[in-house]
Amino acid sequence: MPSTSSYYFTGGMLYFEVQGKIFRIHEDILVARSTFFKQMFSLPREGVREVEGQTEEAPIVVPGVTSQDFTSVLLFLYGREFDRCHKFSEDSLAGILRLSNKWQIPGGRAFVIPQLTAQSDIDPVVWFSLASHERVRQWFMPSFVAAAAKSFTEDDIFLIGVTWTAYFTQLREQQLNFRRLAYFTQPPTRAELDECPSECHKKWPLIWRYFHVAWFYADGFLGYKELLDMLEEVNAVNHGICETCFEAVEEDLQNNSMLRMESELLLDSARKAMAMVVFDDDIDDDDD
Template sequence: MVHRNGEYFFQYIIFQVEDQLFRVPKHMFVNHSPIFRTTFELPVAEGAIPDGSSEEQPFVLDGVKVADFIPLLECLYPLKFRTTFSFTLEEWTSIFKLATIYDMEAIRNLAIKSMQPQLANHPSLKVHLAKHYDVKDWLVPGLVKLVQRKRPLDEDDVQLIGLTDALKVAALREDCRRSLDARTWLVKPRGEVLMDFTPSIQARFNL
């Protein structure tokens, strides 16, 4: 008698994100997310059609954008064989955010590791992600970079880190530049300050 293999006979789930439907094997969401696993295990009333079982009854992911969901699917279900991922910073950010929301620990850790070098020149985004998605190791280094760099804070920086923190960073930048007026050997020609402001930042931000 022919029977279903216990590991390689997949159930599928149909998600609706914004105005698009996605049909994927359910097991990756079950294995990587306790949130989805618990949700999928909830009993269904007799005669009811489970969400995600058909195009007419999809599992709706409210508040999720297609532009963020597709990179997560590409990470979970690569359409081509690969040994490494080559996502952009924007794509990794989408993966990281959704992995955090859905408690996908392994995917979140992969995103953190992969984003680390890409965030070197994006300190405001690094601070924003550290604050809103609980990556403690990113907060102080991101703030240090904002104080050290030549370019002043702009509207994008303020939007990402918030006005209160932006004012603190601006004050530290002003303090350090006043204190370095007589010590120009500590400043690169382009104006980036080389001093480590970790203690000052920890004190100013109560970290």
């Protein structure tokens, strides 16, 4: 008697309803690819559950899932057998990741993460939402830093939720308070300024003040190199101190912690935020 192949399906078809749309799917595909559905369909079916999903009139209703995400994960489960070169959109990949976590589809997570990692144009808030909600460790720090630099829209707030919105709001308040304090710091002094024949010592306090105004109103979290570039631009635009004096001031600022505190605040907040999330590999380690 011939042996059966991996494509020998014994189950029937099941009907699902997602956002008012009906889907007719092979039970075997779901059982083979999803631990959640494998366990679900192994339970005894009695009463209403006995007929649920067997006809179009009595489908299995799937709450809390969009038809777009459901379609995407089905294309992943079915389509990859026929077209491994299919190009999934960013939204489709996000949907596959969400439902792979929800329904324990191991291959989905492994399939999506490298592809989304390679996409440099993904929206920072969408990226952070996936990193935090879907527990992707390697995305968390870079997506947090990118999201912190963005002004949130109502859609962004809805996407990341109240808790993370409050966290970012508090971080930005800390940043603003720090910039207020930095605004009143005195400019560093160097002998070159006083000795310069161009009287750079007279120009320097005003350049320093213009720099802090530009810094105060700048978007995002600025690091040491970005702030030095800003200072250089402010000095050039306002015909400030000479090149020799600027190089002397720049040398002095290398030891100035003030220019590094904003980026350090961001990274410290990102590390604390990361400690709030239980990632999938944390769960795996605990199981071991």
